[in-house]
Amino acid sequence: MSGEWIGTGKVRAREQASGLEIVIDGLTTQAKYYKPLVYEFFRKEWRGRRAAWGDHDVHIVMEHIGEPPWLDLDNLAKALLDAVKGYTFHDDAQVARLLVERVEGERERIVIRVSAR
Template sequence: MDDTLTEPSQTPWTRHGKVQARVEKNGTLELQVEGLTTQAKYYKPLLKEFFRLRFPVRPRWGDWSAHIAMEFTGDPPHMDLDNLAKAMLDSAVGAAFHDDSQVARLLVERRPAAREGVWMLLSPFSHG
């Protein structure tokens, strides 16, 4: 499966505070966090709480593809993308997948956007 959504999703967002997420029938999880901080460790407890209280999903086995984007306005902030990826993937353990070692493909990028935040798409991945 490709790591991008090929068609606009009809699945509604679940929103709480600065976090919103939705999950497709095939298990693909799309997540957005409003705002940026250079402290990647901020995201893990924020998302763990969101998954526990507002968006309970059952983790799945198998390989996963992860696409994470730090979205910024103006000049890009000084943030280590590897630290951001680790925090975001750790936050998805127990929600999308059982262990972050299930991530078989990982793309992390920074990109200009209309609003600052972090976007993540987790998809079941087939090697082929």
């Protein structure tokens, strides 16, 4: 069962039985752009579950149209993990499994799924 989407701007999120799903609309080649964007969403709009202890799985998918943007996935992952830290888990050392991938999609966006193990 999926929860209702929270967020009205470029970032929205919802709680699901499997964990938290976050969607960021649009892409940029600057990974550092995402950290304050997502952090501000959580600070201002998020009222869902708070950070939990224990191991977590994180799956990040960057969807693009046509040629993929020139963006290092490791830099993207670090920026996004920093942005959700404190809201999904307390420290990124709790990430036991991290999968980051770039795929061709129907629209440009980033999808992050975080689940406790």
